[in-house]
Amino acid sequence: MQNQPITQKITSLNVCVVIPTYNNQHTLKRVVDGVLNLTSNLIIVNDGSTDATAQILEGYPEIQQIHFPKNRGKGLALRTGFEKAIALGYNFAITIDSDGQHFPSDIPNFIEELDQHITKDVLIIGSRNMKQEGVPGKSSFGNTFSNFWFWFETGIKLKDTQSGFRLYPLKVLKKLNFYTTKFEFEIEVIVKCAWKDVEVKNMPIQVLYDETERVSHFRPFQDFTRISILNFWLVFLTLIYYKPRQFFRNIKKKGLKRFFIEDFLGSKDSPKKKALSVALGVFIGFSPLWGLQTFLAITLAIFFKLNKTISFAFSNVSLPPFIPFIIIGSLELGQLIFQESISYSVSDLMDNFEVIEHLKSYIVGSFALATLGALLFGFVAYFFFSIFKRKKRVLQHD
Incomplete structure (x- = not known):
């Protein structure tokens, strides 16, 4: 049964939820049901799963679904979900991973935070407690690495730049060009939003790392290399374009x-x-x-x-x-x-x-x-x- 006050607020703010999923058959249903307790504004992108994902989603014919014939990457799944959300007329999209680490019960917090910033563009990233028990060391290191480069590229200090639990302003995304298709997309999108003067901020969320049912598709060498190459390019653009542009814009403005x-x-x-x-x-x-x-x-x-x-x-x-x-x-x-x-x-x-x-x-x-x-x-x-x-x-x- 849906929480009517929060459901109505989600509807009035024109927000949808996008779930990209790939071979998370053990946790997908729990995440989908948790979201449906709050809203039916849901888009699921099945990124070519080879497990029982397709069969599980057959039980939700009322939900907007997109199925890729083969795995194409989380970034492309998100971009496709955003395109669908924009086509359906939504103004904001909350993304939540299907591996069970995020709690749909945190969605109302995103909505309340959005309600306080509705007069301006905002991108909210759920901030995990990276020091809690069970957080993989590679996740903590990767997040620290990502936080530093995001600060270098935008001047914005965040505690968590890698969490997939986020709220995006779709009207801003509609105007941007993106080139990445894998995990690195989640870095590209927040940097480019910050460069468009979108307020990028963290909000505390719960997180669960249950290794008995969670399946991670992050490939340390390949994906870390992709992210490093992206950051190299973004740093280059920061130094030859973004920083000088910001400098001259401030002079012109003031x-x-x-x-x-x-x-x-x-x-x-x-x-x-x-x-x-x-x-x-x-x-x-x-x-x-x-x-x-x-x-x-x-x-x-x-x-x-x-x-x-x-x-x-x-x-x-x-x-x-x-x-x-x-x-x-x-x-x-x-x-x-x-x-x-x-x-x-x-x-x-x-x-x-x-x-x-x-x-x-x-x-x-x-x-x-x-x-x-x-x-x-x-x-x-x-x-x-x-x-x-x-x-x-x-x-x-x-």
Whole structure:
């Protein structure tokens, strides 16, 4: 018998439940019945099961069902389920695994959480207690690994990014393009939703790992490799697209003056940390690492726990209008270091200057310029930020 209040709320919020299943004959019926106690808005995607799954589902003719003739992967099963849900007019989809580790009784918690965020796009991931007894070590390690890369790629810290018990905003998913078909899809979808400014958050859920009936289809080597390749690609996109886009969008949204005051001066980082961030950005910008400045500035800022926004901003000292001056400065310092003389003109630099002919002088001089520039800008920045911090304290006391 359905819980009428929660059933009505599921209907009013236009939510359905999607269950992807593959060879989980021992737990599937329990999960399906648990969901039906709450709602009949249910879509099951049978991902080519070879056990008794098809026979079990014959007992539920009233449920929307999709059957693949052969196994195609959890990601594709989910994507197909979402496409069906969108075609049926649903706005949200809750996904729950069929292996028995999730409790359908937690679905009302997702609905209550959604009800509090209905005015904005939200993606809710059920957060498991990875320290409880019975949690496989490989699951705990994989989750920690995944959490780190999700934070790196989006700036969002979560406790669990691998749980399959989730609530998705279908109107957002409808506008996105996905390329993965296996377990890695669940990483791709949350990263791309976060990049679309969807609020991605955790919510505590119950979890059961019963090895006597649970069947896991995660293949440690193959699937971990797939996830690693996906994360490599997402990190690359983060550094060359998402972070720069976010930086320039903030400037456009706030205006240069407000952005400078809030994101540079108003940052809670210490003057020392801000100055080191400036120095790092300038060093990268002046160095002869053309095409890698953005990647290196953001990556090293994260590694050294510096201000990513400031480092990225100052790495742009190598914008095209400044490049001839950087090359001239590098060559002059290189000549000074090697005590040699190079004949060139500004027109040579602009037209047909062959830097390869003077590669040694250019590279050494470039790093020397980068070091001097980092020291100069860093000291000036520290002095500037220290004065601003003291003035801010005076104003606050007044």
